[in-house]
Amino acid sequence: MAVIGWIGLGHMGAPMAAHLVEAGHEVAGFDVDPRMAERAASAGVRLVADAATAAREADAVFTSLPRSEHSRQVLIGDAEHTGLFDVVRRGTLVLDTSTVDVETARVCHEAAAARGIRFVDSPVSGGIAGAHAGSLTFMLGGDEEATSEAAALVQPMAGHVFVVGGPTAGIAAKLANNLMLFITLQAASEGARLAEALGLDPVVFHDLATVSSGDSWPLRTWYPVPGVVETSPANRNFDATFTTRLAEKDLSYALAAGDAAGLDLAAGRLAMERFARLINEGYGDKDCSLVVKYVARDGRTAGFDPAA
Ligand code: NAD
Numbered sequence: 001m002a003v004i005g006w007i008g009l010g011h012m013g014a015p016m017a018a019h020l021v022e023a024g025h026e027v028a029g030f031d032v033d034p035r036m037a038e039r040a041a042s043a044g045v046r047l048v049a050d051a052a053t054a055a056r057e058a059d060a061v062f063t064s065l066p067r068s069e070h071s072r073q074v075l076i077g078d079a080e081h082t083g084l085f086d087v088v089r090r091g092t093l094v095l096d097t098s099t100v101d102v103e104t105a106r107v108c109h110e111a112a113a114a115r116g117i118r119f120v121d122s123p124v125s126g127g128i129a130g131a132h133a134g135s136l137t138f139m140l141g142g143d144e145e146a147t148s149e150a151a152a153l154v155q156p157m158a159g160h161v162f163v164v165g166g167p168t169a170g171i172a173a174k175l176a177n178n179l180m181l182f183i184t185l186q187a188a189s190e191g192a193r194l195a196e197a198l199g200l201d202p203v204v205f206h207d208l209a210t211v212s213s214g215d216s217w218p219l220r221t222w223y224p225v226p227g228v229v230e231t232s233p234a235n236r237n238f239d240a241t242f243t244t245r246l247a248e249k250d251l252s253y254a255l256a257a258g259d260a261a262g263l264d265l266a267a268g269r270l271a272m273e274r275f276a277r278l279i280n281e282g283y284g285d286k287d288c289s290l291v292v293k294y295v296a297r298d299g300r301t302a303g304f305d306p307a308a
Helices: 013-022 034-041 051-056 068-075 102-114 127-133 144-153 169-197 202-209 217-222 244-260 266-280 288-294
Strands: 003-007 026-030 060-063 093-096 118-121 136-141 158-165
Touching: 003 013, 003 051, 013 026, 013 034, 013 060, 013 127, 026 034, 026 051, 060 068, 068 093, 068 102, 093 102, 093 144, 102 118, 102 169, 102 244, 118 144, 118 169, 127 136, 136 144, 136 169, 144 158, 158 169, 169 202, 169 217, 169 244, 169 266, 169 288, 244 266, 244 288, 266 288
Parallel strands: 003 026, 003 060, 060 093, 093 118, 136 158
Antiparallel strands: 118 136
């Protein structure tokens, strides 16, 4: 069994770390927010005073942090912070499960390699529910030997593990996947509203679309009409299963990668514009499926009460 350091015990990190504890690993964890850290402690994570203490003696270090800038600061460091790459032992395996931009994953690989540390970009899909269930999809990018060790280590948290390719291949897969997710969310929103406007029963339409060519993950999971799909945020005033702020972040990284590659991601840009509007209206913490609100010209949205 391994000694593991875990930095970032938030909505994803805490339940993921708990699965490693259950699997018999010794996990030392740190989060800047003591309330988040406490929840992980109740699942058997040993809390330590700072990230360096969690990482120094570890065989492997995981990070689960909000944005690119946090991963860079924690792993590479800056004027005020020593990065973990300068703290861990040579040869340590470091896995960043955060969703970051491609450039951040690339500079992390370079900084790690320069210090003899084995880094794997290790983003996940499956959300908070998947983190609790231990059924996440892991997308691993890095050297062959490091990714094969990483693939074994993440098993207790995973439903599926893909060694996608070399450095940054994992994050590239994650961003391309989420680009498709947010475009198909827009499609499911427009289809749901058109079906309703044309007088169709929403349950009948949903049932037939899920076995027809309009099928998609958002259609099956987030159908944005109340009373059709149990897991839909529309049944709970669009309280977040996946916040608009997180969706906007992921999509901004995908669009930046597309720009850098000289692509025209027009549908992605439209989805981005809708998320930005939601955030500007103060709905950044609501579920991203609230974009359905912009389909009706009067903004009327069944299942959403802004005052509630
Ligand atoms: P979160 O905000 O709940 O957790 C992030 C944690 O990092 C917080 O507890 C925060 O206090 C902590 N943190 C920030 N800076 C830190 C630092 N310098 N040192 C130590 N801890 C620090 O976010 P989350 O929902 O758990 O997501 C984590 C990552 O996983 C993000 O990159 C996100 O994009 C990705 N992700 C999230 C989901 C999801 O559904 N929530 C799904 C897939 C991927």
